[in-house]
Amino acid sequence: MYIFNKMKKKKNRAPCFPLPPGPWNLPIIGNIHQLAFSSSTSGPVHRRLAELAQHYGPIMQLKLGETYNVVVSSPESARAFLKTHDHEFPLRPYMPSASIIFYGGKDIVFSPVGDHWRRMKKLCTTELLSEKRVRSLRPVREEEVGKLMKLIGGEAGGGGAVNLSRLLFAVSNMITSRTAFGTIRELEGSFLPVIHQIVQTLGGFSIGDIFPSNRLLRLISGTERHLKKLHQEADSILQGIIDEHVSRKRRRRETEDHDMAEGAEEDDNDDDDLTLIHNTHTVQDVFVAAGDSSPIAVEWTMSELMKNPEKMEKVQREVRHFFDKRGEGAVVDEALLNELKYLKSVVKETFRLHPPAALSLPREGPETVVVNGYQIPSRTRVIVNYWAIGRDPSHWTQPNQFIPERFLDTCIDYRGFDFQLLPFGSGRRVCPGMNYGTAVVYSLLANLLYRFNWELPNQIKPQDLDMSENFGGAISRKKNLYLIPIPYHAP
Numbered sequence: 001m002y003i004f005n006k007m008k009k010k011k012n013r014a015p016c017f018p019l020p021p022g023p024w025n026l027p028i029i030g031n032i033h034q035l036a037f038s039s040s041t042s043g044p045v046h047r048r049l050a051e052l053a054q055h056y057g058p059i060m061q062l063k064l065g066e067t068y069n070v071v072v073s074s075p076e077s078a079r080a081f082l083k084t085h086d087h088e089f090p091l092r093p094y095m096p097s098a099s100i101i102f103y104g105g106k107d108i109v110f111s112p113v114g115d116h117w118r119r120m121k122k123l124c125t126t127e128l129l130s131e132k133r134v135r136s137l138r139p140v141r142e143e144e145v146g147k148l149m150k151l152i153g154g155e156a157g158g159g160g161a162v163n164l165s166r167l168l169f170a171v172s173n174m175i176t177s178r179t180a181f182g183t184i185r186e187l188e189g190s191f192l193p194v195i196h197q198i199v200q201t202l203g204g205f206s207i208g209d210i211f212p213s214n215r216l217l218r219l220i221s222g223t224e225r226h227l228k229k230l231h232q233e234a235d236s237i238l239q240g241i242i243d244e245h246v247s248r249k250r251r252r253r254e255t256e257d258h259d260m261a262e263g264a265e266e267d268d269n270d271d272d273d274l275t276l277i278h279n280t281h282t283v284q285d286v287f288v289a290a291g292d293s294s295p296i297a298v299e300w301t302m303s304e305l306m307k308n309p310e311k312m313e314k315v316q317r318e319v320r321h322f323f324d325k326r327g328e329g330a331v332v333d334e335a336l337l338n339e340l341k342y343l344k345s346v347v348k349e350t351f352r353l354h355p356p357a358a359l360s361l362p363r364e365g366p367e368t369v370v371v372n373g374y375q376i377p378s379r380t381r382v383i384v385n386y387w388a389i390g391r392d393p394s395h396w397t398q399p400n401q402f403i404p405e406r407f408l409d410t411c412i413d414y415r416g417f418d419f420q421l422l423p424f425g426s427g428r429r430v431c432p433g434m435n436y437g438t439a440v441v442y443s444l445l446a447n448l449l450y451r452f453n454w455e456l457p458n459q460i461k462p463q464d465l466d467m468s469e470n471f472g473g474a475i476s477r478k479k480n481l482y483l484i485p486i487p488y489h490a491p
């Protein structure tokens with residue numbers, strides 16, 4: 001509060017407006033202790049922030065180390081920051097972890113809104129990840145998901161449990177690999193663990209990120225060394241893949257030129273080449289953003305369905321009835337999944353309860369801004385708690401219960417226009433990978449539900465399934481989900 005008050009005295013201010021309310025803070029550490037030791041429920045940061053917001057309100061100030069933060073926790077306040085005042089918060093704060101890992105913040109995620117960001121985002125939304133492009137990648141998804149179903153079918157013979165979490169992460173990265181490089185890379189052993197660790201560091205609450213000016217702290221705590229190592233590993237693997245890809249393309253072009261010189265017809269079917277991008281920043285963004293979020297969404301959906309067997313039965317009935325009409329054991333045709341209303345509601349309900357990105361990445365404005373009657377000083381980090389918004393009791397009845405039916409008679413969607421459901425964010429920094437991410441989620445789920453029945457191992461009762469969360473850039477299950485597949489329409 002002391003420093004916030006000091007900021008109030010600065011010249012560039014709106015003196016008639018108060019700062020947002022917030023808990024009292026200690027010198028140096030600020031409110032870190034309130035995040036570390038909250039009163040009732042213990043748990044990851046997004047839960048603690050939601051708990052504090054119940055006391056201090058949906059626009060709440062927090063000082064964390066050297067940083068000034070405003071946490072936004074209701075649909076109305078999210079609308080104010082992400083729509084009305086969106087343009088006034090164009091910057092990303094300096095976060096040493098992101099700067100080390102993401103090439104000094106030159107990528108889409110960490111660069112400020114400006115010409116460079118606009119060019120990259122346009123490339124993503126209109127070309128690389130557009131609806132048309134995502135549709136054209138359907139055969140890749142269907143093939144990889146098909147392989148996974150065969151693998152699970154093979155395992156099912158033994159009657160044991162499969163580590164569904166691990167399989168989902170692996171297949172999602174296979175799909176991304178083929179999408180990005182046009183080929184499958186052996187990623188599981190080397191690259192995926194590095195990407196996974198990178199995602200975990202991106203919560204924005206590491207010691208280095210809340211004391212950004214204190215390099216000594218980063219050196220003593222070893223975080224700088226750890227981050228540099230992660231960056232070097234990811235960069236050298238990516239560079240190797242990209243170099244190999246570029247030379248493969250060059251060789252192909254030379255062969256084509258040679259063939260044409262010999263009189264053969266030009267093969268203009270460049271769609272065969274699914275390659276998206278040729279620079280390490282963007283490729284790393286794609287792997288970090290795409291790699292974890294889609295499998296996490298499927299992992300949570302399967303967990304909720306296992307916990308709620310009657311919902312599982314209902315969604316399986318819908319998927320099976322729909323595809324069985326097309327012949328027993330039919331191919332799960334992705335193009336038709338849009339017609340499955342209950343499956344769609346199940347996915348929305350999972351995004352509401354378990355948004356893979358529980359908190360937005362922080363943004364800040366160069367000027368002091370007044371939002372909903374509060375003064376937000378320049379350079380304050382604005383963090384939106386998407387997790388808390390999805391459970392806001394003034395918008396959702398029985399907010400902590402898994403009730404997909406609530407979406408059957410509404411047109412509330414997750415595309416960023418309904419502020420009570422923001423798993424992909426909203427406004428200018430909305431997720432450009434939404435079409436790609438949801439296509440993978442629907443394809444995986446429909447197949448898992450159509451082809452297998454599922455049981456919990458070790459006589460675990462549905463109500464006892466552990467739903468603990470990990471905190472990081474994406475909120476996955478703390479413990480891997482193990483399930484026993486029972487073939488139904490197994491391939």
Ligand code: HEM
Pocket residue numbers: 108109110121129285286289290291293294297355356357359360361362422423424425426428429430431432433434436437438441
């Ligand atoms: C289920 C899947 C996904 C979910 C739930 C998700 C969620 C999000 C959210 C909430 C944001 C905004 C974060 C904020 O407010 O600061 C975001 C941003 C972003 N996402 Fe996704 N995402 C998913 C899949 C993907 C995929 C597949 C890609 C790329 C292939 C992707 C690329 C990005 C990028 C580049 C940004 C940064 C945009 C910017 O800062 O301008 N996402 N995502």
